[in-house]
Amino acid sequence: MKDNLEGRKLVDQMDVKFKARDVQVFYGESQAIKDVNVDILDKTVTAFIGPSGCGKTTFLRCLNRMNDTIPICRVEGDIRLDDEDIYAPEVDPVQLRARVGMVFQKPNPFPKSIYDNIAYGPRIHGLARNKSDLDDIVEDSLRRGALWDEVKDRLGEPGTGLSGGQQQRLCIARAVATAPEVLLMDEPCSALDPIATAQVEELIDELKQNFSVVIVTHSMQQAARVSQKTAFFHLGNLVEYGDTDHIFTNPVDPRTESYITGRIG
Amino acid sequence: MSPLWLLIIILVLAIAGFVLGRARALASVDDHRELHSRPTYYGINVAMLAFVPAALVLGAWMLVQPLVINVMVSGMIPEDSYADAGALSLIMSDVRRVADGLDLAVSAGAMTEAEAGSISTEETDIRARLGEVGVALGSNVEPAVLAAAQRYRHLAKTGRAIMSGVVVLIAGAGFFIAYRQTNGQFRARNRVEAGILWLLIAAATVAVLTTLGIFLSLLFNTIEFFRLYPALDFFTRLEWAPSFSGRGGASALGILPLLWGTFYISLIALLVAVPIGLFSAVYLSEYASATVRAVAKPLLEVLAGIPTIVYGLFALLTVGPLLVSVFGEGGLLGVGWMQGGTAVMTAGLVMGIMLIPFVSSLSDDIINAVPQAMRDGSYGLGATQSETVRKVILPAALPGIVGAILLAASRAIGETMIVVLGAGAAARMSLNPFEAMTTVTAKIVSQLTGDADFASPEALVAFALGMTLFVITLGLNILALYIVRKYREQYE
Known part of the structure; x- marks a missing residue:
């Protein structure tokens, strides 16, 4: 049995957003990701599952070059967004991150007002022509973040004053406001209670109409609920990638089956 | 025995x-x-x-x-x-x-x-x-x-x-x-623990009582001074002209020219120290690699270890003559604003250099205390490094930075040796920063080291000056602590 499957065989070529080939990631001397090949589809929710330390977050952070902010981290291989190499020297990571938004594990609203939190991205990228334009973007983003009705009367209040679930939805709305093409989510519900988790999951389901969503999760139920494609990582290898239904009901690799049934993890 | x-x-x-x-x-x-x-x-x-x-x-x-x-x-x-x-x-x-x-x-x-x-x-x-x-x-x-x-x-x-x-x-x-x-x-452990508790309480009490003692020692002499010299004159008179016993005549002991000199010099010092200190803190905490940081931060902090009298010599021997050669009569600019090496500008610049490590070290700690999640959030939205610093990190750290600046300000107000050597001895209220002026601290030194009778108002005024300074810097410190504490609550 090979450690890595050939992702391209399992995925048809329609609407591929990210194409990763032979990706290796090193932290100093130790290798965190080995030969990962994967195609991530547009307007689809892709879930990365696997035990802790298997490299799923590391791989996620390769997709918008957030690993650049870690000095000892080195990425090799080929990652293409719409067939453009995102690690090519002429690519500016700042522009890339405007196209590939990210939501983090812990809600991290800026210590600013709710309005300024959402308007942050549009302002630095000059997306709004005037104040009313910006107001529209803020309202639209908050609606898409399923937060508008709760905060529309207090947009001037600090974002840090919201509850945990509201803060995470604020962060999602903030990422949506810059109009990205792909949304990366790193365990977005791990700090949330079940009700807030349900709200965020519902939101992810709506977001897939406009974006490609990649979500890292520890909860297999969550992966099964929200995603159409699932990738199982183990010890830095992409073990299995395919339709979520298929992976959960009929895994090919014995390691996937062991993880899903709770024997490794 | x-x-x-x-x-x-x-x-x-x-x-x-x-x-x-x-x-x-x-x-x-x-x-x-x-x-x-x-x-x-x-x-x-x-x-x-x-x-x-x-x-x-x-x-x-x-x-x-x-x-x-x-x-x-x-x-x-x-x-x-x-x-x-x-x-x-x-x-x-x-x-x-x-x-x-x-x-x-x-x-x-x-x-x-x-x-x-x-x-x-x-x-x-x-x-x-x-x-x-x-x-x-x-x-x-x-x-x-x-x-x-x-x-x-x-x-x-x-x-x-x-x-x-x-x-x-x-x-x-x-x-x-x-x-x-x-x-x-x-239960020996309980008694030993109680003993340790009392030891710690005693240590804390010594610190508090010492502050109280300093305050009281100033207080009684200050009251004695105000018995000899009207308080209203002291706080409102625009003239500082002590007459030493023996020469006769009444002294004019108005604090305002001294306070003006103090604030003017402190202002220039802060204008030097705050931008340089803050920018170097941003560089060290956000841009510098670990190697540069490991070398540069201790080097910057060496500045804090230089005795202030050495800074005073630097002001007197290097900065003063340098400024005269630029702004003095027949200097590079030919403006003739500066008469001698000792001036508000000389002392202010050197004091500013002294304060740089203060501002940078405190700001560096505060900037580092801003959670990494804030930076990630900003980078994740496609912000550049300087946008992140300007729009997320500095606003988040601002209250702490203000606290650091206020602490530096109270250091500047209390500084003595640099102004004794660099600012001159003339009590004067002028807007020209190239003129010699003097500060409250410098006058405390000169009033107490002279040969004036210790019971005369000319000597006792030093305590009133010291008390005024103490109250001002105490106020600044309380304000700084209040702001810093408010800042802490933000991340809870």
Whole structure:
């Protein structure tokens, strides 16, 4: 049995957003990701599952070059967004991150007002022509973040004053406001209670109409609920990638089956 | 017995108590797991009870004994030989010096103990005899002073003997009581913990009481000054012209020109220190690689270790002449704004350099305290590094940075040596930063180091100046602490 499957065989070529080939990631001397090949589809929710330390977050952070902010981290291989190499020297990571938004594990609203939190991205990228334009973007983003009705009367209040679930939805709305093409989510519900988790999951389901969503999760139920494609990582290898239904009901690799049934993890 | 020997004795007793107490606790049970506390606690408990009360009594006795003896002996000085309390205290210090001289003579073997007790002014030239052993006296010894000195020696000796007895007794009693208590059920750990608590409380109290003491020592002299000089004049007069006693004439002691100089110099210092310090903090915490940071940060902090008098020399010898060569008469710019090397600008620039590590080090800590999640959030939205710094990190860190700046400001206001050497001595209210001015601190130095009578308003004004500065910097510090504390609440 090979450690890595050939992702391209399992995925048809329609609407591929990210194409990763032979990706290796090193932290100093130790290798965190080995030969990962994967195609991530547009307007689809892709879930990365696997035990802790298997490299799923590391791989996620390769997709918008957030690993650049870690000095000892080195990425090799080929990652293409719409067939453009995102690690090519002429690519500016700042522009890339405007196209590939990210939501983090812990809600991290800026210590600013709710309005300024959402308007942050549009302002630095000059997306709004005037104040009313910006107001529209803020309202639209908050609606898409399923937060508008709760905060529309207090947009001037600090974002840090919201509850945990509201803060995470604020962060999602903030990422949506810059109009990205792909949304990366790193365990977005791990700090949330079940009700807030349900709200965020519902939101992810709506977001897939406009974006490609990649979500890292520890909860297999969550992966099964929200995603159409699932990738199982183990010890830095992409073990299995395919339709979520298929992976959960009929895994090919014995390691996937062991993880899903709770024997490794 | 000398206090040092006493201390050694109770220390030895304490060490013995530690060993014996520990052994007794261990012997009282079959298995040392049955002990209520770890064996060491039993040892510490005995040592503590042997040492602490005895040491406290020793310290208190040594403080009180001279005062008591002073009162007892001063009654022997005839009342017609001194005019007021000040003169009496001068005579009493003579008494102590003669007594010390006699002690020294006895210990050097130049006099027997009996001789020292019975010697009298009629038969011997005390001054010459004491001169032989190296004790210089200002004048011939009066009979009353000699008698007082002999009585002083006698009382001191008796007092010390009683003290030795009492201290050793207390140490022994403490040792004995704690030793008797020691057995497997005794809660030694709780008592030792309580002892540690009191030790910590005592340390904190010393710090607080010292602040209070400094405040009070300023307060009484300040009140004395305002009795001699109207407070309204002091706070509102625009003129500083002390006249020293002897030359006659009333002094003009208005604080405003000095405060103006203080604030002007501090302002220039902050204008230098805040941008440079803040930018270097941003560079060090956000941009610099770990290697650069490891080298640059300690180097920057070396600036904080330079004594301020060295900065003063730098101002006087380098910065002042340099500024004159640019802004002075016939200088590079030919403007002739600057008459001499000492000026507000000279002191302000150098003080600014001194404050850079203050601002940068504090700001660096505060910027580092901004959670990494904030940076990730901003980068994740496609912000550049400088956008992240300007729009997320600095606003998040702002209250803390303001606190750091206020702390630097109170340092600047209290700074003395740089202004003494760099700013000049003329009290003046002018807007020209190239003119010499002076500050509150520099004037405190000059008022107290002159030869003015200590009871005159010209000398006492130093305390009023010090008090004013104390209140201003205290206010600034409280404001800074308030802001910093508010900042902390933001991340809860």
